Amino acid sequence: MVPLHSSLDVRVRLCFKKKKKRIFQTLNPVGPGPGRGRCSSVLQNRRATLTASGFPQIRVLGYCCQLVGGVLVEQCPTRSEVGTRLLVVSTQLSHCRTILRLFDDLSMFVYTKQYGLGAQEEDAFVRWVSVLGNLADQLYYPCEHVAWAADARVLHVDSSRWWTLSTALWALSLLLGVARSLWMLLKLRQRLRSPTAPFTSPLPRGKRRAMEAQMQSEALSLLSNLADLANAVHWLPRGVLWAGRFPPWLVGLMGTISSILSMYQAARAGGQAEATTP
Known part of the structure; x- marks a missing residue:
């Protein structure tokens, strides 16, 4: 039997073989990781483990290769x-993550359904x-899937429009995450600095x-989202x-910063979860 990772590499090479003139093309947009910048770090880590593309090592390696290769x-x-x-390795790792995200729709739907209207x-x-x-x-996710299928000649549609739409949705998600983090930082800062009312005890x-x-x-989510947002805007149409x-x-630098911050948050959340587990 052929190992699973070997067969995946073969499929990636067959579906995404590029011409030499496209070697210097930057990484395809990395989709909004489940829960990034919106839910708590514990929930974010839990959702990432449920998705097929929840392998931060691939993301870090891809962006690091692009950073070093570009320099x-x-x-x-x-x-x-x-x-x-x-740069070739970076591009192939990006294609690999695009394929892995084909399996993320269900887990994203489960989380969206559980969150509901945020009661x-x-x-x-x-x-x-x-x-x-x-x-x-x-x-x-479905927009990116259509774009991928068009590039792989599975569907006969214009892939550029679907890549643009998926990138715009990613940028919107990141922008909303930035707004949420800024709002939360403002509220938390006000609560910490607000004077204690008479006859009330200070915060424990x-x-x-x-x-x-x-x-x-x-703050870490804000920095991570801003780094990804910079790349998302870069991948939008010129103008x-x-x-x-x-x-x-x-x-590569923006992606590396975002990836390292996300990995640090996940590790930190995992450590806190283990510490609170009886």
């Missing part, structure tokens, strides 16, 4: 061949921003620490802000 191609002419090979949220702004973000994420130390930890988590102006190394 070598532009700054080190003597090592441009090595840089070109790294458990106390803040109305957070609730509706999260609902809209879930809707954008849910629509993102444990609750204050929990709020400070939540602020750190929201939209800075679309198409990023060199490969800058795309």
Whole structure:
């Protein structure tokens, strides 16, 4: 029997073999990871483990290859061949993640259904921003699937329109995540700095620490979403802000920052979950 990972590599090469002139093309948009920037870190980590594309190592490796490869191609002419090979690896890893996301629709739907209209949220702004973000994420996946199928010549449609639509949905999801994180940081900061009313006790130390930890988590989510948003705008059609102006190394840098922050949050959430488990 052929190992599963080997057969997957063969399918990736057959479906996504590119011409040499497209070697320097930047990574395909990496879709909005389930729960990024909206739910808590614990829920985000749980949702990522339920999705087929929840392998952050592939994302980090792909963006790191693009970062190093882009720098070598532009700054080190003597090592441009090595840089070109790294860019090829980066592109193939991106295609691999695109295929893995073909299996994420159901898990995303399950989470969206469980969250519903966010009745458990106390803040109305957070609730509706999260609902809209879930809707954008849910629509993102089928749009990307159609674009992938068009590139693979499974469907006879214009793939560029579907890539643009999927990227726009991803950018919308990230923008909503940024708005949510900023709002949460503002509210938490106000609660921590608000003077204690007469005849009321100050916040317990444990609750204050929990709020400070939540602020750190929201700040990391904000930075991660901003880095991804910079790349999302870059992949939109030219004429939209800075679309198409990023060199490969800058795309790799933004993606690497976002990926490392996401991995750190997942590891941190996992450690906190283990610490609280009896």
